[in-house]
Amino acid sequence: xxxxxxxxxxxxxxxxxxxxxxxxxxxxxxxxxxxxxxxxxxxxxxxxxxxxxxxxxxxxxxxxxxxxxxxxxxxxxxxxxxxxxxxxxxxxxxxxxxxxxxxxxxxxxxxxxxxxxxxxxxxxxxxxxxxxxxxxxxxxxxxxxxxxxxxxxxxxxxxxxxxxxxxxxxxxxxxxxxxxxxxxxxxxxxxxxxxxxxxxxxxxxxxxxxxxxxxxxxxxxxxxxxxxxxxxxxxxxxxxxxxxxxxxxxxxxxxxxxxxxxxxxxxxxxxxxxxxxxxxxxxxxxxxxxxxxxxxxxxxxxxxxxxxxxxxxxxxxxxxxxxxxxxxxxxxxxxxxxxxxxxxxxxxxxxxxxxxxxxxxxxxxxxxxxxx
Ligand code: HEM
Numbered sequence: 001x002x003x004x005x006x007x008x009x010x011x012x013x014x015x016x017x018x019x020x021x022x023x024x025x026x027x028x029x030x031x032x033x034x035x036x037x038x039x040x041x042x043x044x045x046x047x048x049x050x051x052x053x054x055x056x057x058x059x060x061x062x063x064x065x066x067x068x069x070x071x072x073x074x075x076x077x078x079x080x081x082x083x084x085x086x087x088x089x090x091x092x093x094x095x096x097x098x099x100x101x102x103x104x105x106x107x108x109x110x111x112x113x114x115x116x117x118x119x120x121x122x123x124x125x126x127x128x129x130x131x132x133x134x135x136x137x138x139x140x141x142x143x144x145x146x147x148x149x150x151x152x153x154x155x156x157x158x159x160x161x162x163x164x165x166x167x168x169x170x171x172x173x174x175x176x177x178x179x180x181x182x183x184x185x186x187x188x189x190x191x192x193x194x195x196x197x198x199x200x201x202x203x204x205x206x207x208x209x210x211x212x213x214x215x216x217x218x219x220x221x222x223x224x225x226x227x228x229x230x231x232x233x234x235x236x237x238x239x240x241x242x243x244x245x246x247x248x249x250x251x252x253x254x255x256x257x258x259x260x261x262x263x264x265x266x267x268x269x270x271x272x273x274x275x276x277x278x279x280x281x282x283x284x285x286x287x288x289x290x291x292x293x294x295x296x297x298x299x300x301x302x303x304x305x306x307x308x309x310x311x312x313x314x315x316x317x318x319x320x321x322x323x324x325x326x327x328x329x330x331x332x333x334x335x336x337x338x339x340x341x342x343x344x345x346x347x348x349x350x351x352x353x354x355x356x357x358x359x360x361x362x363x364x365x366x367x368x369x370x371x372x
Pocket of ligand 1: 183185186188189190191223227235244245281282286287294295315316318329333336346
């Protein structure tokens with residue numbers, strides 16, 4: 001079973017090989033002081049480092065400690081391996097309002113996301129002062145991590161919204177095969193990979209980009225996207241492939257070649273129309289249409305039961321990491337929101353943006369740079 005080190009220059013869970021399962025949670029911080037907030041992050045860091053290594057959240061564990069007190073770990077991960085668990089912490093824009101005197105430390109890159117055409121955001125699935133992304137190859141291990149962190153936060157921070165995800169919709173390293181999203185298409189083909197020499201510059205904030213405490217960190221955008229599966233399932237294969245500009249089987253660009261061939265947006269077919277439709281998702285999202293910009297995608301599929309009309313409440317929980325959302329996520333999403341042929345089949349219902357601080361060494365805590 002794989003173990004990813006918790007400590008390091010960067011937080012784990014970003015360029016770490018994407019695991020199969022997600023439990024994402026956004027928290028509201030209660031009416032506490034700045035030093036109590038720093039203490040919460042220290043407690044979370046301590047527990048996260050332990051759980052990542054396959055240990056209990058507290059030093060007693062689920063089955064020992066004072067008999068008349070609740071155990072300092074809830075126990076459902078006992079006997080389970082860490083299964084590649086990573087726990088990644090982020091700070092939302094609202095953390096930098098007046099409550100904690102952090103206003104002067106808000107990075108310019110941690111913008112309030114603009115309204116995008118077609119957004120149907122639901123307040124109860126939006127925002128958050130803090131976020132925690134737990135990823136693991138075992139769903140129970142990811143849930144155990146979020147559960148214990150929220151238990152420890154009792155009275156200091158409470159869950160605002162959360163999302164379970166399965167079936168990664170990206171690859172973040174070269175060794176991984178490309179998985180599929182719930183539209184049935186390969187997803188992650190053109191994603192930057194940890195091994196690529198250009199990935200670091202697209203993902204990590206550098207000294208001089210903004211506040212020093214964010215150097216080595218990254219910015220996360222999360223979007224809960226509902227898929228109108230029933231409409232999609234009635235669309236022809238021709239329409240489905242036109243939406244993405246790729247084949248459904250191999251995931252090759254409609255301009256020809258194999259999965260990893262570079263799409264040729266100029267190549268035309270009969271009637272001089274481009275083989276890859278200009279309003280296809282890939283044409284609009286490709287770097288050549290966006291001034292060369294890339295972002296690291298790390299999303300998951302979700303199915304949260306069904307709605308009252310008997311339709312699957314399903315979709316894609318889109319997560320991306322980048323050095324600066326103002327030049328990466330925002331312009332790409334503005335163009336997708338306006339023209340993407342895929343929009344007929346998706347609806348953005350949840351949203352969050354978070355500054356993900358750098359990693360820490362043993363004995364330090366996540367966010368020390370912000371509070372110090
Ligand atoms: C590529 C699906 C949302 C950005 C792709 C591909 C698929 C796909 C199938 C082609 C394979 C690949 O290269 O990974 C979806 C689905 C979405 C979604 C099902 C939501 C339901 C988004 C959003 C963004 C985005 C919100 C960013 C604003 C990209 C980018 C590429 C891509 C940058 C790579 C394009 C390239 O370089 O060729 N997506 N996507 N996607 N998508 Fe999405």
